[in-house]
Amino acid sequence: MKEHDVIVIGAGGAGLRAAIAAQEAGADTAIVSKLHPVRSHTGAAEGGINAALRDADDWEDHAYDTMKGSDYLGDAPAIETLCKESPEEVIQLEHWGMAFSRDDDGQVSQRPFGGLSFPRTTYAGAETGHQLLHTMYEQAVKRGIQVYDEWYVNRLAVSDEPDPADRTCHGAVAYDIKSGEVEGFKARDGVILATGGLGQAFDHTTNAVANTGDGVAMAYRAGVPIEDMEFIQFHPTTLPSTGVLISEGVRGEGGILYNDEGERFLYEHGYANNDGELASRDVVSRAELTEVQEGRGIEDEYVNLDMRHLGDERILDRLENILHLAEDFEGVDGLEEPMPVKPGQHYAMGGIETNEFGETCVNGLYAAGECACASVHGANRLGGNALPELIVFGKMAGRHAAGEDFGEAQIDTGRRGEWEPGEVSPPVSPGAIDSPDDPALADGGAVAAGKDILRGAVKEERQRVKHLLETDSAVGHAEIRDSVQQTMTEFVNVFREEDGLHSALEEIRAARERYSNVTVSDPSRTFNTDLIHTIETRNLLDIAEAITLSGLARDEFRGAHWRAKHQERKDNEWLKHTLLSWDDGQPTLWFRPTVLEGENRSYEPKSRSY
Numbered sequence: 001m002k003e004h005d006v007i008v009i010g011a012g013g014a015g016l017r018a019a020i021a022a023q024e025a026g027a028d029t030a031i032v033s034k035l036h037p038v039r040s041h042t043g044a045a046e047g048g049i050n051a052a053l054r055d056a057d058d059w060e061d062h063a064y065d066t067m068k069g070s071d072y073l074g075d076a077p078a079i080e081t082l083c084k085e086s087p088e089e090v091i092q093l094e095h096w097g098m099a100f101s102r103d104d105d106g107q108v109s110q111r112p113f114g115g116l117s118f119p120r121t122t123y124a125g126a127e128t129g130h131q132l133l134h135t136m137y138e139q140a141v142k143r144g145i146q147v148y149d150e151w152y153v154n155r156l157a158v159s160d161e162p163d164p165a166d167r168t169c170h171g172a173v174a175y176d177i178k179s180g181e182v183e184g185f186k187a188r189d190g191v192i193l194a195t196g197g198l199g200q201a202f203d204h205t206t207n208a209v210a211n212t213g214d215g216v217a218m219a220y221r222a223g224v225p226i227e228d229m230e231f232i233q234f235h236p237t238t239l240p241s242t243g244v245l246i247s248e249g250v251r252g253e254g255g256i257l258y259n260d261e262g263e264r265f266l267y268e269h270g271y272a273n274n275d276g277e278l279a280s281r282d283v284v285s286r287a288e289l290t291e292v293q294e295g296r297g298i299e300d301e302y303v304n305l306d307m308r309h310l311g312d313e314r315i316l317d318r319l320e321n322i323l324h325l326a327e328d329f330e331g332v333d334g335l336e337e338p339m340p341v342k343p344g345q346h347y348a349m350g351g352i353e354t355n356e357f358g359e360t361c362v363n364g365l366y367a368a369g370e371c372a373c374a375s376v377h378g379a380n381r382l383g384g385n386a387l388p389e390l391i392v393f394g395k396m397a398g399r400h401a402a403g404e405d406f407g408e409a410q411i412d413t414g415r416r417g418e419w420e421p422g423e424v425s426p427p428v429s430p431g432a433i434d435s436p437d438d439p440a441l442a443d444g445g446a447v448a449a450g451k452d453i454l455r456g457a458v459k460e461e462r463q464r465v466k467h468l469l470e471t472d473s474a475v476g477h478a479e480i481r482d483s484v485q486q487t488m489t490e491f492v493n494v495f496r497e498e499d500g501l502h503s504a505l506e507e508i509r510a511a512r513e514r515y516s517n518v519t520v521s522d523p524s525r526t527f528n529t530d531l532i533h534t535i536e537t538r539n540l541l542d543i544a545e546a547i548t549l550s551g552l553a554r555d556e557f558r559g560a561h562w563r564a565k566h567q568e569r570k571d572n573e574w575l576k577h578t579l580l581s582w583d584d585g586q587p588t589l590w591f592r593p594t595v596l597e598g599e600n601r602s603y604e605p606k607s608r609s610y
C-alpha cells in the first residue's frame with residue numbers, strides 16, 4: 001500500500017497544477033496516472049488560453065462573454081473565479097518559462113477567439129497545450145512530486161453511508177500496467193480527480209483514445225452527482241477522416257469557411273451575421289451541418305476552411321503545427337489548398353459536480369479540469385476557456401485538499417440547498433443495475449463503512465480483474481465500444497431527436513447486457529491493454545447512458561444541446577442544472593437552479609446572437 005497526504009489522479013494540466021499547489025501548501029503529494037504526464041491530452045491543445053491581461057481588457061468582460069457563451073447555464077461564482085484568477089495564473093506560467101508567442105514589442109501575444117469581445121487568447125504558436133504541459137511537468141519534477149505513471153486507477157475507496165454527503169474518500173485503487181499488480185493508494189487528506197475528457201464515447205472525436213471518462217464514471221458510481229452531462233461540445237473544424245482538430249486559432253487569425261458553392265455561408269446564409277467564423281462553436285457546427293443537409297456540403301460531408309490568404313509567413317509563424325496536421329492526417333497542403341473540416345465531438349461541458357473550490361459532496365474528494373463541472377462552461381464552452389480552467393481550479397483543488405480553508409462556497413454540492421427531483425418524459429425504463437453478483441459490472445461503488453475501506457476496495461478490484469481475465473466468452477470490449485461510439489455519433493450528436501435519443505438508450509443498455517459477459521483474451525499480466533480497454537469500456541457505457549438520459553430530460557434548445565421538437569430556450573423552466581446520481585446501481589435524475597448572481601452583478605439571460 002502506498003500512502004501520501006494528497007493523491008492526484010491524472011497528470012494533465014489540471015492534475016499537474018493541483019499537485020504543484022498541494023505540494024506548495026505543505027502536503028506530501030503524489031500523482032497517479034495511466035499515461036506518462038507529457039502524454040496527457042492537454043498536450044494536444046492548440047489554440048490558446050483566455051486571460052484578461054491587457055489594460056484595455058477586464059476580467060468582468062471575460063466573465064460576461066463566458067456567461068453569454070454558456071447560454072446562461074454557467075454558475076456566476078465559478079465563472080467569476082475563472083476570469084479573475086486566470087491573468088495571475090497565465091503570468092505564473094510565463095514566469096515558470098512557458099514560451100508564449102510574443103508581439104514585436106515583447107508583450108505576450110493575444111488573438112481573437114470565438115465568442116470573445118476582446119482578443120484575449122494568449123498562445124504559444126499552435127502548440128499551447130504542449131508548452132503548458134511541459135512547463136508544469138518541469139515544475140512538478142523540480143518540486144520532487146512523486147509520479148506513479150502507467151498506473152490505471154479503477155476505483156475510489158469511498159465509504160457507503162446512505163447520503164453521499166456523509167461519505168469519505170480514503171484513497172484509490174490502481175492497477176500497475178507494468179506488473180499487473182492491483183494496489184491501494186491511501187490519501188491521508190484528499191484525492192483529486194483530474195482524469196480529463198470522455199470523447200471516446202463518440203466515434204468521431206478530437207479526443208485521444210485515453211479520454212474514456214474514467215474519473216467521471218468512478219466518482220458517479222461512488223455517489224458523487226454528475227452534472228449537465230447532455231452538454232457536449234462539437235468542434236466545427238475537425239478533419240473528416242480522423243477527427244483530428246484544426247484549431248480555432250486558424251479562424252482567429254482570419255481563416256474563412258466556404259461551402260461547396262464557394263459561399264462564405266456563415267454570413268451569406270445568415271447564421272452569424274456579426275461574428276461570422278468567430279461565432280460560438282455550437283453556432284458554427286450547426287451551420288456546417290445545415291449546409292451539408294441542404295446539399296451545399298462538399299462530397300455530402302464537409303466544408304472547406306481556407307487560410308491561404310493569410311500568407312505563408314504568418315501561417316508558418318503562428319499556425320505551423322496546423323500545416324503538419326492537415327498534411328499528415330488528411331494529405332492536404334494548407335499553404336496551397338483549403339482544408340476539409342466537419343464537426344466532431346471535442347469537449348464535455350458537464351462532469352463531476354464540484355463547487356467553485358473544486359470540492360465534491362464526498363469528504364476528501366475533489367475534481368478539477370475537464371472531468372469536473374464547477375459549472376464554468378454551462379451549455380457551451382468558449383474556445384480558450386478550458387486551459388485557464390485547468391490551472392485556476394487545479395490550483396484551488398490542490399490547496400484545498402492540502403488543508404487550506406477558503407470559507408463557505410456559494411455553489412452547493414450534493415443534495416444540499418435547493419433542488420428538485422426530475423424525471424424523463426415520456427418515462428424510460430429503469431437504467432443499469434449494478435448488481436453485486438455480477439463481477440464484471442460490480443465495480444467502483446462505495447465500500448461498506450466499518451471495515452478497512454481501502455483494503456476492501458483493493459480486494460474487490462482484484463476479484464474483478466481476476467474475473468475479467470478468467471471469463472470464457474466470445475464477447476470482447478472492441479465490439480461493445482464500437483457500437484456505443486457509433487450509436488452516440490448517430491443519435492446524440494449536434495442535432496438530437498427524441499426517437500433517436502430513445503434508440504440510443506436502448507442500444508447502450510443492450511451493449512451493457514453484452515458487457516456482463518465480456519472477456520479479456522490477452523492473459524498476460526504486463527502491459528495488458530486488452531484488460532485496460534475492457535475496464536474503460538465499462539466507464540464509457542455509464543458515460544454514454546448519462547449523456548443520453550440527461551439529453552432526453554432537457555426538452556429545450558440551449559447552447560450545444562439542440563432538440564428537434566423543442567426549438568427555444570425555455571428560461572422559465574430550464575435555468576437549472578441536470579444532475580444524475582447513482583442510487584442503488586441505477587441513475588436518479590434531479591435538478592438544481594443555476595446561480596446567476598455574481599459578486600457585483602446579476603447576469604440576466606439575454607438572447608444569444610453573434
Ligand SMILES: Cc1cc2nc3c(=O)[nH]c(=O)nc-3n(C[C@H](O)[C@H](O)[C@H](O)COP(=O)(O)OP(=O)(O)OC[C@H]3O[C@@H](n4cnc5c(N)ncnc54)[C@H](O)[C@@H]3O)c2cc1C
Pocket residue numbers: 009010011012013014015032033034035036037040041042043044045046047048049050128129151152153154194195196197206207208210211214215245346347368369370371383384385386387388390
Ligand atoms: C485537440 C484538442 C485541442 C484543444 N485546444 C484547446 C485550446 O486551445 N484551448 C483550450 O482552452 N482548450 C483546448 N482544448 C481543451 C483542453 O485541452 C482540455 O479540456 C484539457 O487539456 C483537459 O485537461 P485535463 O488536465 O483535464 O485532462 P488531460 O490532459 O486529458 O489529462 C488527463 C490525465 O488523467 C489521466 N487519467 C485518465 N484516466 C485515468 C485513470 N483511470 N487512471 C489514472 N490516470 C488516468 C491521464 O493519464 C492524464 O494524465 C483542446 C482539446 C482538444 C482535444
